Amino acid sequence: MAHKPTLHTSLSPALLHLYDLSNSVVVIIDVFRATSTIASVLFNGAKAIIPVDSVAKAIEVSKNIGAIAAGERDGKIADGLQYGNSPLEYPRTFIENKTLVLTTTNGTRLLQMALDKNADTIISGSFPNLTAVCDFLVSEKKNVVLGCAGWKDRFNLEDTLFAGAVIRQIKKEFEIHCDSSLMAESIYAKHKHNLLDFAPQLTHYHRLVERFGLIEDIKFCLTPDTANVLPLYVDGKLIAK
Amino acid sequence: MAHKPTLHTSLSPALLHLYDLSNSVVVIIDVFRATSTIASVLFNGAKAIIPVDSVAKAIEVSKNIGAIAAGERDGKIADGLQYGNSPLEYPRTFIENKTLVLTTTNGTRLLQMALDKNADTIISGSFPNLTAVCDFLVSEKKNVVLGCAGWKDRFNLEDTLFAGAVIRQIKKEFEIHCDSSLMAESIYAKHKHNLLDFAPQLTHYHRLVERFGLIEDIKFCLTPDTANVLPLYVDGKLIAK
Numbered sequence: 446m447a448h449k450p451t452l453h454t455s456l457s458p459a460l461l462h463l464y465d466l467s468n469s470v471v472v473i474i475d476v477f478r479a480t481s482t483i484a485s486v487l488f489n490g491a492k493a494i495i496p497v498d499s500v501a502k503a504i505e506v507s508k509n510i511g512a513i514a515a516g517e518r519d520g521k522i523a524d525g526l527q528y529g530n531s532p533l534e535y536p537r538t539f540i541e542n543k544t545l546v547l548t549t550t551n552g553t554r555l556l557q558m559a560l561d562k563n564a565d566t567i568i569s570g571s572f573p574n575l576t577a578v579c580d581f582l583v584s585e586k587k588n589v590v591l592g593c594a595g596w597k598d599r600f601n602l603e604d605t606l607f608a609g610a611v612i613r614q615i616k617k618e619f620e621i622h623c624d625s626s627l628m629a630e631s632i633y634a635k636h637k638h639n640l641l642d643f644a645p646q647l648t649h650y651h652r653l654v655e656r657f658g659l660i661e662d663i664k665f666c667l668t669p670d671t672a673n674v675l676p677l678y679v680d681g682k683l684i685a686k
Numbered sequence: 687m688a689h690k691p692t693l694h695t696s697l698s699p700a701l702l703h704l705y706d707l708s709n710s711v712v713v714i715i716d717v718f719r720a721t722s723t724i725a726s727v728l729f730n731g732a733k734a735i736i737p738v739d740s741v742a743k744a745i746e747v748s749k750n751i752g753a754i755a756a757g758e759r760d761g762k763i764a765d766g767l768q769y770g771n772s773p774l775e776y777p778r779t780f781i782e783n784k785t786l787v788l789t790t791t792n793g794t795r796l797l798q799m800a801l802d803k804n805a806d807t808i809i810s811g812s813f814p815n816l817t818a819v820c821d822f823l824v825s826e827k828k829n830v831v832l833g834c835a836g837w838k839d840r841f842n843l844e845d846t847l848f849a850g851a852v853i854r855q856i857k858k859e860f861e862i863h864c865d866s867s868l869m870a871e872s873i874y875a876k877h878k879h880n881l882l883d884f885a886p887q888l889t890h891y892h893r894l895v896e897r898f899g900l901i902e903d904i905k906f907c908l909t910p911d912t913a914n915v916l917p918l919y920v921d922g923k924l925i926a927k
Contacts, residue, residue: 456841463840508832599704600697602865624843624889628873635876648865 452619454591454608454626454642458555459598465589466564472584473559473569475594475601477649478530479552479555480516480676481666483683484574485532485681488672493682496553496622497546501559512526516548521653523548532573532665532672544682551594556678561590568570569683572607573665579614581675591626602632602647603666606640609633610669640667693830693860693865695849699796700839705831711823713852714800714810717844718836718890719758719771720793721917722907724924725815726773727916729913731782737794739786745786748787761893764789773814773906773913785923792835797919800833810924813848814906814913820855822927832861832867843873843888844907847881850874851910862884868871881908890909 455461474480483494485636497503500516500523507514517530518525528534530549552569559567565587570578582589591611593604609629613620616630636643644650644663653659665671677686696702715721721874724735738744741757741764756762756821756838758771769775771790788794793810806828811819823830832852834845850870853862857871877884885891885904894900918927 457701458839459704460698460839463700463838507878554803567808589691597704598701599864600701600866602869607870622889625841626904627887628841628843628846628869632873635872645870648863651863 448644449618450573450586450588450619450621450631452591452612452616452626453591453623454593456593456600457595457598457626458558459553461555461558461562461592466559466562466590468565469588469590470568471564471590471592472578473556473567473592473594474571474607475549475552475555476607476666477570477653478532478662478666479547479549479594480569481573482530482532482535483569483670484545484571484674484675486540486545487537487676487683487685488574489535489537490542490675491545492674493544495544495546495682496556497548498553500548502546503546510544512544512546514546518550521656527681530579531659531662533661535667551596555592555594567678569676570607570611572585572667572669574674574676575610575669577673577675579611580681582611583615583618601649602626603649605629605632606633606636609623610637645652649665653658687895690859690861691827691829693832693853693862693867694864695832695834695859695870697834697841697846697866698836699792699799701797702833704797705842707800707803707831709806710829710890711809711826712800712805712833712883713806713823713833714793714797714808714833714835715812715845715848716790716793716796717812717848717907718894719773719903719907720788720790720835721771721810722778722812722814723771724788724810724917725812725913725915726906727776727781727786728917728924728926729815729915730778730785731777734785734925735917736785736787736923737797737800738789739794741789744787744789750842751785753787754783755787758790760896771905772900774902792837792850796833808919810917811848811852813851813908813910815915815917816848816904816910817825818914818916821831824856824859825851837890842890844890847877849875849880879888
């Protein structure tokens with residue numbers, strides 16, 4: 446019997462160095478809200494998303510290629526940009542056939558780290574595109590690292606809950622000796638029927654809802670399979686596979 | 687009303703730098719098995735435990751002061767030492783009034799990191815001394831960082847479960863905005879009645895039981911309050927407070 450590929454979960458960008466990415470599909474997970482926005486934007490017909498690591502670069506790149514510059518710092522639209530990191534800001538009527546240049550606090554940084562560590566393949570995952578992610582991981586038959594973006598290197602629960610949702614769906618296809626993955630699946634199993642009731646306890650919820658009133662964003666970001674597209678990183682861009 | 691002190695959980699030594707230790711009581715947590723052994727040794731009447739970071743240093747220090755050198759590397763007695771890291775190796779008849787010099791893979795390293803980061807107070811915690819730890823943390827009225835030793839910087843579940851057990855007992859006395867702590871409490875609440883049934887899923891269980899047959903160690907390490915002593919780090923030594 447052929448060996449199954451392995452699956453690990455990295456709970457923070459500060460732990461990513463512990464995992465071998467060079468033979469792995471790396472899933473970038475930033476549930477509130479970068480990877481949910483990426484799913485939404487590509488599902489609604491955008492040509493591509495170009496992730497960049499600074500606001501200045503977002504403005505520069507978008508001018509050069511006639512794209513939309515968007516981004517967030519500390520939970521709100523970054524100074525100097527017109528568009529932010531809300532999955533609800535990008536309906537099809539606005540974003541179809543356009544390119545978005547995006548910079549965020551945690552997600553785009555983690556993607557850059559995965560690139561620097563020579564990840565074999567990079568995709569992005571979130572509840573809105575849960576099944577597309579799971580189907581791809583099973584079909585690739587490669588090792589998997591679920592990379593939680595966290596918040597400024599701190600662990601967060603929403604990214605871990607999504608990792609757990611993925612593991613629950615695909616674990617039979619992988620060899621998993623990883624307490625992070627075991628924990629993620631266990632905590633997802635506990636809360637999967639009440640994610641929205643659990644959400645108010647999360648530190649990020651306080652940041653987004655109490656400070657910025659983004660309850661509709663939270664609902665979108667915790668609802669599975671409403672934007673089932675697979676964002677694949679190819680030549681500096683995330684495109685729908 | 688006075689502000690409550692804060693409580694955070696560091697899920698890995700690689701995340702400890704995210705927390706301010708200088709005004710905090712830091713609890714070193716290495717459930718399998720260093721901090722369980724520390725509780726056992728002090729409960730059984732040892733004068734002190736001197737944690738050191740290498741086998742060579744353990745041998746040197748023990749010779750100089752006429753103490754017992756003990757330690758573990760990768761789950762077994764370290765080469766060159768006669769005694770290991772099992773809480774069951776140190777009954778009162780053997781260890782009373784003696785000093786133990788101890789080196790372990792993860793726990794002693796984390797303690798050194800907490801020292802380097804100028805922790806206000808350092809104690810060690812494990813299920814066998816759960817209540818002693820909780821009572822001390824409540825009485826001190828200082829900020830708390832629960833420091834999980836993990837396994838070579840990887841997250842592990844047993845240390846997190848102990849952090850959750852502490853949080854469950856003392857959370858009303860602290861202000862907790864920390865997803866790591868919320869997760870730890872939640873996963874402990876889920877498994878607290880079946881810790882021994884859950885244990886075989888843990889990566890460390892495989893290491894200790896399947897390779898070294900240490901099932902009795904595991905049982906001791908997951909049973910609360912059988913060695914209720916408070917190991918406090920003072921002037922290079924852990925002593926019973």
